[in-house]
Amino acid sequence: MxxxxxxxxxxxxxxxxxxxxxxxxxxxxxxxxxxxxxRLISRKKNEPEWLTEWRLKAFEHWKTMTEPKWPNVHYPPxxxxxxxxxxxxKKKEQLASLDEVDPDLLETFNKLGxxxxxxxxxxxxxxxxxxxxxSVKTTYKEKLAELGIIFGSFSDAVQHHPxxxxxxxxxxxxxxxNYFAALNSAVFSDGSFVYIPKGVxxxxxxxxxxxxxxxxxxxxxxxxxxxxxxxxxxxxxxxxAPMRDENQLHAAVVELIALDDATIKYSTVQNWYPGxxxxxxxxxxxxxxxxxxxxxxxxxxxxxxETGSAITWKYPSCVLKGDxxxxxxxxxxxxxxxxxxxxxxxxxxLGKNTRSTIISKGIxxxxxNNSYRGLVKVGKKAENAHNFSQCDSLLMGDKCGAHTFPxxxxxxxxxxxxxxxxxxxxxxxQLFYLMxxxxxxxxxVNMIVNGYCKEVFNELPMEFAVEAQKLLAISLExxxx
Amino acid sequence: MLIIKNLKVAVEEKxxxxxxxxxxxxxxxxxxxxxxxxxxxxxxxVLAGREDYEVTDGAIQYQGHDLLEMEVDExxxxxxxxxxxxxxxxxxxxxxxxxxxxxxxxxxxxGKEELNAVQMLKxxxxxxxxxxxxxxxxxxxxxxxxxxxxxxxSEMLQMALLEPKLGILDETDSGLDIxxxxxxxxAVNQLRSPDRSFIIVTHYQRLLDYIVPDFVxxxxxGRIVKSGDKNLAxxxxxxxxxxxxxxxxxxxxx
Numbered sequence: 176m177x178x179x180x181x182x183x184x185x186x187x188x189x190x191x192x193x194x195x196x197x198x199x200x201x202x203x204x205x206x207x208x209x210x211x212x213x214r215l216i217s218r219k220k221n222e223p224e225w226l227t228e229w230r231l232k233a234f235e236h237w238k239t240m241t242e243p244k245w246p247n248v249h250y251p252p253x254x255x256x257x258x259x260x261x262x263x264x265k266k267k268e269q270l271a272s273l274d275e276v277d278p279d280l281l282e283t284f285n286k287l288g289x290x291x292x293x294x295x296x297x298x299x300x301x302x303x304x305x306x307x308x309x310s311v312k313t314t315y316k317e318k319l320a321e322l323g324i325i326f327g328s329f330s331d332a333v334q335h336h337p338x339x340x341x342x343x344x345x346x347x348x349x350x351x352x353n354y355f356a357a358l359n360s361a362v363f364s365d366g367s368f369v370y371i372p373k374g375v376x377x378x379x380x381x382x383x384x385x386x387x388x389x390x391x392x393x394x395x396x397x398x399x400x401x402x403x404x405x406x407x408x409x410x411x412x413x414x415x416a417p418m419r420d421e422n423q424l425h426a427a428v429v430e431l432i433a434l435d436d437a438t439i440k441y442s443t444v445q446n447w448y449p450g451x452x453x454x455x456x457x458x459x460x461x462x463x464x465x466x467x468x469x470x471x472x473x474x475x476x477x478x479x480x481e482t483g484s485a486i487t488w489k490y491p492s493c494v495l496k497g498d499x500x501x502x503x504x505x506x507x508x509x510x511x512x513x514x515x516x517x518x519x520x521x522x523x524x525l526g527k528n529t530r531s532t533i534i535s536k537g538i539x540x541x542x543x544n545n546s547y548r549g550l551v552k553v554g555k556k557a558e559n560a561h562n563f564s565q566c567d568s569l570l571m572g573d574k575c576g577a578h579t580f581p582x583x584x585x586x587x588x589x590x591x592x593x594x595x596x597x598x599x600x601x602x603x604x605q606l607f608y609l610m611x612x613x614x615x616x617x618x619x620v621n622m623i624v625n626g627y628c629k630e631v632f633n634e635l636p637m638e639f640a641v642e643a644q645k646l647l648a649i650s651l652e653x654x655x656x
Numbered sequence: 657m658l659i660i661k662n663l664k665v666a667v668e669e670k671x672x673x674x675x676x677x678x679x680x681x682x683x684x685x686x687x688x689x690x691x692x693x694x695x696x697x698x699x700x701x702v703l704a705g706r707e708d709y710e711v712t713d714g715a716i717q718y719q720g721h722d723l724l725e726m727e728v729d730e731x732x733x734x735x736x737x738x739x740x741x742x743x744x745x746x747x748x749x750x751x752x753x754x755x756x757x758x759x760x761x762x763x764x765x766x767g768k769e770e771l772n773a774v775q776m777l778k779x780x781x782x783x784x785x786x787x788x789x790x791x792x793x794x795x796x797x798x799x800x801x802x803x804x805x806x807x808x809x810s811e812m813l814q815m816a817l818l819e820p821k822l823g824i825l826d827e828t829d830s831g832l833d834i835x836x837x838x839x840x841x842x843a844v845n846q847l848r849s850p851d852r853s854f855i856i857v858t859h860y861q862r863l864l865d866y867i868v869p870d871f872v873x874x875x876x877x878g879r880i881v882k883s884g885d886k887n888l889a890x891x892x893x894x895x896x897x898x899x900x901x902x903x904x905x906x907x908x909x910x
Contacts, residue, residue, distance in 0.1 A: 603707065608744040611704050612758035612814060613732040613765065622757065626748030626797070 203262040208255055210234065213361050216261050220330050220364070223337055226344075233350035233360030240354045246517035247546040247578055248486050250422070250459065258393045258424060260362045303328060303367045303383040315379065325370035326381050329397055332368035339370055343401055347430040347467045347494070355426040355488075356463040359395045363428070366396035371406040371437075380636055382411040393424040400430070402437035404470065409440040411639055422450075422485060427462045435470030435497065440478070442635050443491075444643055447483035449650075454513025454542075457485025464491035465521075468500035468529075476503040477520065478634040480643040482650040485514060490548065492521035495529035495557075502531040505631040507643070509650050510543030510575070519549035519580075524560035524590070533564040536628050539575035540651055546578040553590040560590040568598040569627055571620075571651070621648045657682050657853050658703075658723075658822060663714035665695075665702050672698045674878035675714070680822070683850040687864055687889060688857045690875035691897040696857045697741065699875070700826040703855070704738040705731050719821070733765035735821030739811040739828045745799045751810065752794040755780060759817050783816040787843050805836035812843035823847065823854045829863040841866030861893035874900055 204215060213234045217227040242253070303314075303326065319326050325336060333340050350360035367383040385396060402408055425447060433439050441464075450457025460483075466475035477491035493502025504520040522531035531551065539545040545568065553560045568577035579596050601623055609619035625632070625644055632640045658680040665673040672695045680686055690696050702709045703716070705728040716723040723731065746754065759779070760770040771779065784791055789809040799807055808828055815823055828840055844854060844867050856867060864872070864886065872888040873880045876897070881904045882888065892900075 602744070604744045605746055607704075607706055607728060608740065609746070609754075609758075610728040611732050611738050611740075612754075612818065613729055613762040614758060615729050615761070618757065618761065619729075622749055622754070623746060626746055629748035 237357035248515040323372040329366040355461040363397040369400040373403040374405045377408040398429040407438040429464040431466035433473035443479040450485040460484035462489045470497040474501040478505040481508040487516040498526040505634045510545040512541040514543045517546045521550040524553040524557040527558045535566045537568040540571035548580040550582040553585045566596045659717040685854045687869040694875040737820035741827045787812040
């Protein structure tokens with residue numbers, strides 16, 4: 176191994192900036208999962224009976240299922256009875272204004288760079304902050320309400336807009352969809368709900384920030400976004416967790432529904448605690464995300480920058496049901512040290528003239544394993560479907576792995592499906608060239624990696640793109656040569 | 657400026673340079689010529705600090721510093737510029753972004769103020785004219801899909817922007833037509849100054865029609881076997897390298 180490769184590996188070792196824990200008094204239920212726990216969660220959330228029943232049905236089904244074994248990831252068996260399924264920061268009473276939010280809580284989010292005081296926020300971004308199982312604060316809620324936009328915690332929506340929840344919950348990801356989705360459906364605690372009325376273009380970025388704080392808890396949030404006819408919205412999500420030696424489970428479900436001519440752009444910067452350099456600890460990120468392009472000319476775009484989690488199992492997908500609908504997936508997945516990622520997308524073409532684009536950029540460093548898994552499916556009636564997929568892998572060092580598993584199911588002969596894949600290494604030639612021009616090794620690596628990810632970063636909202644670049648630099652610090 | 661003493665270099669345990677001695681003073685232009693495989697490019701790469709080359713003996717002093725102790729980027733920041741024979745492609749990084757980063761990295765290292773976007777643009781426009789490059793190349797990914805001539809112009813542009821103390825051209829003339837060759841030569845000639853030196857590594861004499869060197873050295877089998885002025889290059893043009901090879905080989909045979 177050349178000297179520069181060693182530097183590369185040392186370079187990839189850096190510290191997780193968000194690993195602190197906050198001393199916030201929480202109300203936590205006993206660990207373990209059974210019907211009573213499901214009922215208890217539902218009761219704590221003061222849910223209508225139909226929702227309690229919905230949860231119980233999901234739970235019954237979950238008990239009959241087994242964890243998926245097909246992903247290219249390895250971890251010891253999870254003991255679902257050892258997990259705490261509900262934890263909430265203790266509230267004084269009902270909060271009407273920010274003044275009443277626990278100062279420790281505000282401080283936690285300040286430390287994360289997410290100030291919840293509106294005047295301190297980036298103009299043009301509304302934030303819903305979720306700590307462990309509950310949403311602690313949503314900003315700009317009133318301002319958005321003037322346009323008829325509903326943005327807030329899922330629990331709130333259950334109370335105030337039960338008809339919408341009832342109509343759309345589970346309509347894209349059924350409670351029985353898969354093992355982790357079923358688990359989520361049974362025990363989900365909070366998350367965000369977004370509703371954009373007909374013809375409204377949401378004037379600001381909507382953002383949810385997820386934070387795990389409590390030890391041994393699982394985070395099971397649920398996000399539902401409905402874009403009515405002719406509306407559009409751009410939604411961002413970010414997440415972090417404290418550094419702990421034990422693994423923590425995060426099993427979320429995200430459902431998007433775009434009606435006629437509606438556009439949903441969903442961007443994720445995922446930075447859950449990845450575990451330490453020896454692979455100890457970290458979040459298991461087992462997430463089901465799916466968007467339904469229900470209407471004609473609708474469009475759903477998933478953009479994700481995945482740098483965190485010990486294990487990532489995640490396939491943000493699009494079901495292109497409406498004619499002329501468009502699905503897009505742009506992904507950068509970085510794995511370092513002992514992280515494992517099995518991520519990709521599914522594009523299911525059902526309507527006529529549907530188009531999908533998949534751009535996936537995997538970056539593996541250290542001893543990590545990074546897999547792209549993608550399905551492009553064209554149904555019988557999907558005339559003139561068109562897919563373009565490009566899956567690139569970049570290796571840093573020689574102890575990591577990159578894999579590509581593309582699946583293709585085409586039942587209509589008019590479909591046009593293109594797939595390109597490349598695997599490359601950060602070349603010593605490239606590094607030498609950039610350093611010969613005066614760039615430090617770190618800057619040279621960052622430049623090469625950012626160039627490699629450019630197509631994906633271009634899809635992110637501006638301030639997130641900058642954030643993503645920084646995050647990438649931190650994740651790969653010390654890793655190349 | 658640069659003093660090379662008894663430099664021996666091996667690549668994968670094979671000795672390529674077998675004792676090079678060379679002194680370059682400020683403002684001088686030295687041409688290093690020689691047949692293929694004589695070690696010319698090795699010399700250029702060792703000066704720039706490329707890793708795959710192992711220095712087994714000798715010393716290099718650059719502006720009073722031990723060059724061999726300096727990292728690649730430190731050398732660049734200290735004013736050593738290598739124009740590559742095969743410039744490397746960096747997908748997704750625009751030429752403009754790259755140029756800004758390098759100019760400011762070098763300026764910062766030299767304790768100068770970094771240029772803002774306006775100053776940078778003006779500087780780039782000036783230098784682009786000088787090397788006759790198409791401005792649109794700035795928006796393209798660095799060297800990606802550039803023609804041979806465009807790559808070399810881009811190298812010259814970088815050199816003009818970074819204003820090195822010691823410019824090293826590693827067979828920059830290879831594969832260039834006569835027009836591109838002139839551009840390269842003009843760039844070097846315009847950058848020639850009493851405190852800036854050049855080492856021009858080339859197989860052919862034709863580049864030296866445009867860049868008139870102060871000294872010409874012939875490298876053969878890892879040693880400088882003949883040094884002279886520009887006339888030596890003309891002699892080589894006339895007679896090729898065989899006579900030198902014969903001379904050296906007969907000497908070693910004795």
